[in-house]
Amino acid sequence: MKPRHKRMAMIAGGVAALAVSAALVLSAFQKNLVFFFTPTQVAANEAPQGRTFRIGGLVAPGSVKRRSDGVTVQFVVTDTAQNIPVVYQGILPDLFREGKGVVTQGRLGPDGVFQASEVLAKHDENYMPPEAADALKQAHGNGLNAAQKTLVVPGSGR
Numbered sequence: 001m002k003p004r005h006k007r008m009a010m011i012a013g014g015v016a017a018l019a020v021s022a023a024l025v026l027s028a029f030q031k032n033l034v035f036f037f038t039p040t041q042v043a044a045n046e047a048p049q050g051r052t053f054r055i056g057g058l059v060a061p062g063s064v065k066r067r068s069d070g071v072t073v074q075f076v077v078t079d080t081a082q083n084i085p086v087v088y089q090g091i092l093p094d095l096f097r098e099g100k101g102v103v104t105q106g107r108l109g110p111d112g113v114f115q116a117s118e119v120l121a122k123h124d125e126n127y128m129p130p131e132a133a134d135a136l137k138q139a140h141g142n143g144l145n146a147a148q149k150t151l152v153v154p155g156s157g158r
Contacts, residue, residue: 034105038135039082047108055084055114056103056132064098077102077114079132081139088116095121101132 001009036054037047047053055077063076072089075098086104096102096119106116 036103036131038132038139039077039079039084040135040139042084042108042114043082049108052105052107052117054103054105054131055086056101057084057135058132059096059098059100059102061098077104079135079139084114085112086114086116088119090119092119093121097121103132 034052034054035048036056039055039057041047042055047055057077057079060076060078060083063074065074066072067074071091072087073092074085074087076083077086078084086106088104088106101122103120104114104116105118105120106114109115
């Protein structure tokens with residue numbers, strides 16, 4: 001091989017290796033990327049189906065119900081415009097309360113119930129996750145009243 005061909009082969013090999021590494025990094029990044037949605041966005045079907053995402057808002061007053069197994073909890077996350085029912089199996093954070101800010105991570109089931117794998121509660125009376133605070137401000141800014149609507153999934157019988 002001539003030196004010029006060797007150099008071209010080395011450059012081509014380097015470019016190929018770089019392309020493969022970039023593809024692997026992007027693939028890993030995309031699998032671990034988790035987006036945030038408000039209850040209004042979830043109700044408008046803007047959230048991805050079959051993918052993990054976060055939903056944030058307030059725990060609706062009077063909505064927390066514990067099942068008899070002691071570890072499964074049902075509650076409703078609201079942005080005062082829409083309600084999303086949530087089911088979580090596990091130990092809730094100590095600061096989890098009705099009427100307080102919460103961010104849950106999980107997947108939306110075909111029945112319209114959000115199956116949470118993680119629940120995060122706000123840490124003091126002045127803090128709310130920025131995404132949840134923005135969502136509440138936007139819901140109030142759009143002239144939506146406090147009348148609450150519940151997500152209804154077509155064909156689910158709910």
